[in-house]
Amino acid sequence: MEYNFRKIEKRWQIYWRKHHLFHTKENYSSSKKKKYYILNMFPYPSGEGLHIGHCLGYIASDIYARYQRAKGYNVLNPIGFDSFGLPAEQYAIQTGQHPYETTRKNIQRYQNQMNKIGISFDWSRSLCTSDPTYYRWTQWMFIQIFNSWYDKKSEQAKSIDLLIEKFNKNGNLSVHASSSFNDKFDSKTWKKLNSFEKESILLDYRLAFLCKNTVNWCPDLGTVLANDEIKNGKSQRGGYPIYKKKMLQWHIRISAYIERLLKGLKSIDCSKSFKNLQHNWIGKNLGASILLEIFFSKENRKKIELFISRPETIFGMTFIILSTDHPLLEKITLSSHKKNVMNYKKNNTNTLVEEKTTISGVFTGNYVFHPFIKNKKIPIYISNSFPVDQKTKSIIGTPGHEKYSFQFAKKFGLEIVFVLIPEKEKIDHYNKNKNHEPYEEENGICINSDFLNGLNTKEAKEKIMQILENKSIGKKRNTYKLRDAVFSRQRYWGEPIPIFFKNKIPKTIPIEKLPLILPKIENYHPKNGKSPLVRVNLWAWDEKNMKIVSKDLIDNKYVFPIETSTMPSWAGSSWYFLRYMDVHNHKFFLDKKKEHYWKNVDLYIGGSEHTTGHLIYARFWHKFLKDRGWISSEEPFNKILNQGMILSSSAIILKTIGDNTFVSYGLKNKNNNLSFQEIYVDISLTNNNKLNINQFKKWRPEFSNAKFFLEKGNFFCKRKLEKMSKSKHNVINPDHIYEKYGSDVFRLYEMFLGPITQSKSWSDEKINGIKNFLNKFWRLFHKNGLFQVSELSPTFEEFKILHKAIKKLQEKIKYFSFNTSISLFMIVVNQLTVIKCNKRKILEPLVKLMAPFVPHIAEELWKKLGWKKSVIFSSIPILDPKYLVEEKITYPIMFNGKLKFKEEFKSNITIEQIKNKILNHYKTKFFLKEKGLKKIIIIPKKIINIIYN
C-alpha cells in the first residue's frame, strides 16, 4: 500500500479535533507535570491568507510543543488574531465592505489553513483583538494607565488617587515622579487651584496623557498618514504632498519604564543581537543640562537652560538652536529680529515632507555666554531642521563634530571649531589640513579645549561633568532615544479610547460601562484629519444616565463629546499572551489562580522585525500590570527566539503621478518630463517580469480604465527581493503545497530550508527530496505494499543507530536546529534501509522521535504498530549510553596543518603512545624525509598535527 497522505492526514486532523487532544488545562493538583507556555507570533488576518513565513514559526513552535509534551510538560500552545489595523480599514475604503465582515472571513480562512498543516493549537483559547469581549479589557487597561503615575522612589506605577492625596498633604515637594511637570508647589497652592488647573497638572503626571505631536498630514486625502503609506515624501495613494503638523494626541509615558526595560533585558534568554537592538533603540546617553547666561536679558530672566549631549565637546559649541515652539522665544528674541523670527515660525509650523529637507533657520539677535571662554558670545538661532532635546527644546551646535551643525554653520557663516581628533592623528598634522569634514566618531582626543586638552573622550566627559557640577553650571542628565509612545490614531478600525471631554478635561468612561463598542459606520473615509468616528451621531456621553447618546444632546453640562481617535494596534497586541491563560473570564482579564499557574511565556518564537516595536511595548505593558498588582512576573517572555523572515520577489510597476497611466519599467528614464510613483502589484498578476494587464485591470476598480505604455508589446515590472508581506503583495500561500504534497511534507520542507533564525528566499524546487524521504520512511514498515515489522531482537549495531539518533536529536532540539534534525532522520532511515532493518524495537522509538515533526504519518504508523491511543500520549525514547561507547578513534594526521592521511587508534591509548606510534609510522617518515621535525601537536579525540621546517 502506498503512502496516501490525503486520506491519512485528513483522518488524523479530524481525530485530533474530535478528541480535543490539544485542549490544555491548568494542572493545579499534581506537581508532577510542569507547565510550558509557548507563544506564537500574533498574526494579522489579511485577505491574502496565511503565508509560508507565518507557517515557518508555527511549524517550529508546533514541533517544540509536541516534543515538550512528549517529555512530560503541560504545554500551552495558543493562537489568536491581531485583527484591528490599517489593512482592513484600507480595504473597507476601497470596497465598502465592513472590516468586521472581512476580518471574520479572513480569520476563518487562517484557522482552516493552520489546521491543515497539523498545528497543535488549543483553539478553545483563541481570541481576537477586535472582539468586544477582548477589547473591553484593553480599554480597561488604558483607563488604569490613565489613572496611574510613576513613583521613581519605589520604581513603581501607583494609583493617581495616591498622588492626589500626596498633593493635598504636601504639594509635589516630596513627590519624585516621572512627569512632564517641572515646577514645584505646596499643598496650599494645590488646594487653591480650580479643578481645570488641577486636572492639567495631573495630566502631566498620568501615564496616559495628552500633548501635541508631529504627524504626517495629507490635505488631499484629508488624513494623517503612517510612514508606511509615504513613499519619497509623497502619499503612496495618489502621490500627494504631505506636511508635518502638530496635533493633540494621546501618549503613553513609556519613558518612566526605561531603566527597568534596560535592566530586564539581562534576564531574558535571547540572542545578543536582540539585546543590542533593544538597547540601542532605548538609546541611553549621559549628557548635561546646563544653565547659560543670556547676553541681552530682560527682567529677571538671566539664564537659559540648554542641553548638551556630548559635554566633552563644549569648547566646540559655536551656536544655539531653539525650536520654534520654545516657550521663551519671544522674550529672548530682540525686537529688531522679531519680524524675521515670527515669519519663520509662521512659515515653518507645517513643513513639507520631502526626501531631502534643506537646512534653514533665523537668528534671534541674542547670544549666550560661553561658560568657559571669557566674553565669548554664542549666537542663538531658531530652526526646525534639528532634532531638538524635548525637555529644553534646544540643541547645541558643535559644527566640528556633527553633520547638520556643520551644514548650518557653513550656510550662516558661523565659526567651526574642531575639539576632537582621532587618537592616532597628530595635532600639527590635523591643524595643517584646512578642509576638514565634521569628525563624528565617539572616541578621540581633545584639542582646542583648554583644560580638557589631551584627554580622551571618556576622561574628558568625566572631568567636564565634575567641573560643571562643582561650578553649578550644569547637572548630569540622561537622555534616551525611546520617546513616549503616541497612542492616538485618527482611524476607524481600532479600539475606541474610553474617554469623554468634560469642558476639555479628559474623563474616563466608567469601568462598569465597558466595553465602549466601536459603532458600525458606512463611510470609512477620514474627515479633516480626524477619525471617521466624528461622523457618528451616537457618540456623546451622558454622564448622569451613564450611557451613550446623540451628539445633538451635547450641552457640556451633562452630555459631553467622546474621544474620536482610536487606539494603535500595539495596544491589543501588548497583552494578548496574558488573555490566553484565561480567555473566557467575563469578570476579569485574568484570574489570579490561573496567572499563578502559567505566570509568563517560556518561549516566544517571532520574527526579528518585531524586536523594537511590539516587543518593547509588550514588555512595558507587562511591567505596568505587575506594578498595579494584577500579574506577578516582571518580564513577559523568558526566552525569545527570532525566526528569520521568508523573502519573496515583489513586483513593482510605474504609475505617472496624477494620472491613471502606467509605464513599462524599461521606459523609466525615457520620460524625463513625467514623475512616477512605484506601485506594488500582486505577484500572481505577473509572469517573470511581465505584467498581465487584463488581470491587473480587474485587480482594483480604480485601475479598470488605466492606460499603459508598453515596451515591444510587453509591460515590464521591477522585481525586488524583500520580506513576504501583504503590503508588498508578494505573499505565497501554503495551500497549493500541502494539497499537492501533503502537510507532513510541507512541515518538513519548511524546516529543511535552513536554520530557523536565518532569513531565506522561497522556492519549492527542492520539495521532492522531502517527499522521497517520507516514502522511504514509510517503506521501512512495508514489504510488497503490506505492513510488516519484525519482532526479532535488534543487534547491537541496530541499537547503536537508534541511540545515537536519540542523543543527537536531544542536542539539535536544544539549539532549535530543526533542519539538521531532519538530516539526522534521513541518515537514520538510509542506514536502516541499507541493513534492511524492520524490527519493532527500532522502528517504534523512531516513530516517537519523528512524531513532533511529521505528526500525521507518525499517527498512522503508530496505529499500524498496534497502539490504540494516539502517539501524542507516548513519551520520548530514553537514551541508553551503553550503545554510544566508541572503541576506536580515527585521527586525521596533518603536516603543517594539511591533512595527509588518517590513522585509527584505540580510545584508551595515552598521548605518549600515540606520539611514538605516529612518529614511527612509515607514512610519517615518507612525508618528512629530510625535513626537520619541529613539533608534534596532539589534541585528544581531535587531530594530530606534525610541524616541520
Added chain:
RNA sequence: ACCCAGGUGGCGAAAUAGGUAUACGCGCUGAACUCAAAAUUCAGUGAUUUUUAUCAUGCGGGUUCGAAUCCCGCUCUGGGUACCA
C-alpha cells in the same frame, strides 16, 4: 545615515569550545529494472590537473602549529528606524 543579521559547490545548506571544509538534500551524469515511462535501487559529482599535487567558505589584511569560525578595513544582500503588523 544609524542599529542588527547574513554572504560556504550549479542550488538549499552542514561543520555550537579555533582542529578532517562541503554532512544531509536538490539538481546533474551514468548504470540496473521496464516494450516504454514513472517509481525505485546502485555509482559518480567543489575547481584546475593524466598523476603527484595545487587552489577554494563575499573582497583585502592580521593573529595562530592550525581560521568558514577570532581581530582590523571594505563590499553586497536582507531587517528595523517609532501610524504596516
